[in-house]
Amino acid sequence: MTSIPNSLHSPFPILSDDVRKTRIAACSVGCGDCVGTGNCTSKHDTQHVLHAIAGKSADLTGTVSEEAVGALTGNDGSILMPEEQVLPTLNRDGKRKWINPSIEQGPKWNYRRWVAYALIAFFVVLPHLRINGKPYVLIDIATRQFTFLGHTFYPTDTPLLACLTLATFFSVMLVTSLAGRVWCGWGCPQTVYMEFLFRPIDRLFQGTVGKGGKSKRELSGAMQFARVLVYLVCCMFLAHVFLSYFVGTDRLAHWIVTPPTEHPAAFLIMAGTTLAMMFHFLYFREQLCLIACPYGRFQSVMLDRKSLIVAYDPGRGEPRKKGKRQPQSREPLSLDLLIKPAVGDCVDCGRCTAVCPTGIDIRNGLQLECIHCAQCVDACNAVMGKVGLPTGLIRYTSQDGLEGKKASLFRARTMIYSAAVTILVGLFFFILSFKFAFDARILRQQGSPFTVRQDRMVQNNFRLRLVNRSQGEQQYNLSLADNEMQVNWSGGEPIVLKPGDTRLVPIDILFPTQKTSVQGSVKANLVVADSAGAKREIPIQLLGPR
Numbered sequence: 001m002t003s004i005p006n007s008l009h010s011p012f013p014i015l016s017d018d019v020r021k022t023r024i025a026a027c028s029v030g031c032g033d034c035v036g037t038g039n040c041t042s043k044h045d046t047q048h049v050l051h052a053i054a055g056k057s058a059d060l061t062g063t064v065s066e067e068a069v070g071a072l073t074g075n076d077g078s079i080l081m082p083e084e085q086v087l088p089t090l091n092r093d094g095k096r097k098w099i100n101p102s103i104e105q106g107p108k109w110n111y112r113r114w115v116a117y118a119l120i121a122f123f124v125v126l127p128h129l130r131i132n133g134k135p136y137v138l139i140d141i142a143t144r145q146f147t148f149l150g151h152t153f154y155p156t157d158t159p160l161l162a163c164l165t166l167a168t169f170f171s172v173m174l175v176t177s178l179a180g181r182v183w184c185g186w187g188c189p190q191t192v193y194m195e196f197l198f199r200p201i202d203r204l205f206q207g208t209v210g211k212g213g214k215s216k217r218e219l220s221g222a223m224q225f226a227r228v229l230v231y232l233v234c235c236m237f238l239a240h241v242f243l244s245y246f247v248g249t250d251r252l253a254h255w256i257v258t259p260p261t262e263h264p265a266a267f268l269i270m271a272g273t274t275l276a277m278m279f280h281f282l283y284f285r286e287q288l289c290l291i292a293c294p295y296g297r298f299q300s301v302m303l304d305r306k307s308l309i310v311a312y313d314p315g316r317g318e319p320r321k322k323g324k325r326q327p328q329s330r331e332p333l334s335l336d337l338l339i340k341p342a343v344g345d346c347v348d349c350g351r352c353t354a355v356c357p358t359g360i361d362i363r364n365g366l367q368l369e370c371i372h373c374a375q376c377v378d379a380c381n382a383v384m385g386k387v388g389l390p391t392g393l394i395r396y397t398s399q400d401g402l403e404g405k406k407a408s409l410f411r412a413r414t415m416i417y418s419a420a421v422t423i424l425v426g427l428f429f430f431i432l433s434f435k436f437a438f439d440a441r442i443l444r445q446q447g448s449p450f451t452v453r454q455d456r457m458v459q460n461n462f463r464l465r466l467v468n469r470s471q472g473e474q475q476y477n478l479s480l481a482d483n484e485m486q487v488n489w490s491g492g493e494p495i496v497l498k499p500g501d502t503r504l505v506p507i508d509i510l511f512p513t514q515k516t517s518v519q520g521s522v523k524a525n526l527v528v529a530d531s532a533g534a535k536r537e538i539p540i541q542l543l544g545p546r
């Protein structure tokens, strides 16, 4: 005997047609055919098959025979059926269940649409924007430079990059603990492009029944090819935009008008990105949120009972019952039910599940797969409007809010995250304010710490690491504050560096032996000056004989 999976069990003893209806209502389509006929109309869906069997089962004990399942599923017993549903996109026989969500064009969907269009425009325009001649964002991996808001950072800017990374990390934690998965539902590129670019393309080609959902027509080969072609054009465009964040728009424009043979590596990166996007948006889709995205996995530790979530109110909705509510059906039937009506507000229409882009039923509680897109909020509010009940059965709230407790923004974790973000951002700008037009660092040469020359002068050897952080070519000169000391480097000619260039310059510092005769060392200041007038003094410890 095979147990009917838990999700299909009724909370009541299975005794009547009503119970069978309850089970069928838990089905992802809930067509109800099996109530009347005992046959499931969708025999590819094992869940339906189990419902159909449950509908026909004579003893209605919640178990069905392996033979009965096998007869309807074609499973000869070689496949072990799972006890529970593992993923909303996985049928019980292990096959992919394609999600084809309807759309509910409610107020939240409208807001999300405008946010999505604004984000797409921002993503496309941002690499073209300049501040003081530099891009707002450029991640130049080849030269290991990162430009952000017109400031260029180098791998040597470890403290700055550490502050920026940690501030981003704590900001994500703060936003998540306050507003839940608002990023997933409103700002994530996967959601934005899937729901507002690629699914609309699908609807354009395949047509839809009602507001989205199942397609109206099967595509012919030519139309399927045309659809893939449109995907290809979109993905190529997005791949070019993506590439411009790494190479800059000027170089990208040059590459576009020159043959790929002149820049094969860049062409391969663009082609690879296009193919990866094609694979993702044509095939992988919502699987990214369900099984691959690390951010989704961390939700359980980042959310607390006061975080904003999209939630179904079981206190108001249960016990759910199909059909329009009559005023009397909501009235209590006995003293026990004075507190809770006999019938909840959920009319069990399944609309919240039909619109869900990850295929889950929000009525099962807070789930890892929920990206908080609020489509089920719009859908349920529309249903509530039709049946004359108040909206908000599914709504933005918190777990505490569902229990009638007050929400509060000021909690230990939000205070700690806010403090961490404030400190890190402050530290970032503090360090930035000490950044000069150039970086200069002294490194001691390996080998003997000093040599004493025949003319009784002591020689210390160093390497000077110079980085031009300015936007123009610069010439650098070196000198020492102490007139008795002398610095020598590559013929004494000014060191010329282009913007962003880095150079290691060997330098020698000479000084009389008397300088170190007492302590064996002496302090000096190396002065580095560029042709634009910027100057830095670098303290050096010079070594010599006592």
Ligand code: SF4
Binding pocket: 312, 317, 320, 345, 346, 347, 348, 349, 350, 351, 352, 353, 363, 379, 380, 381, 383, 393, 394
């Ligand atoms: S849309 Fe609302 S009424 Fe319909 S099944 Fe979902 S929660 Fe119940």
Ligand code: SF4
Binding pocket: 310, 352, 355, 356, 357, 358, 359, 360, 361, 362, 369, 370, 371, 372, 373, 374, 375, 376, 377
């Ligand atoms: S359950 Fe609702 S909010 Fe969550 S992903 Fe599905 S439709 Fe979006």
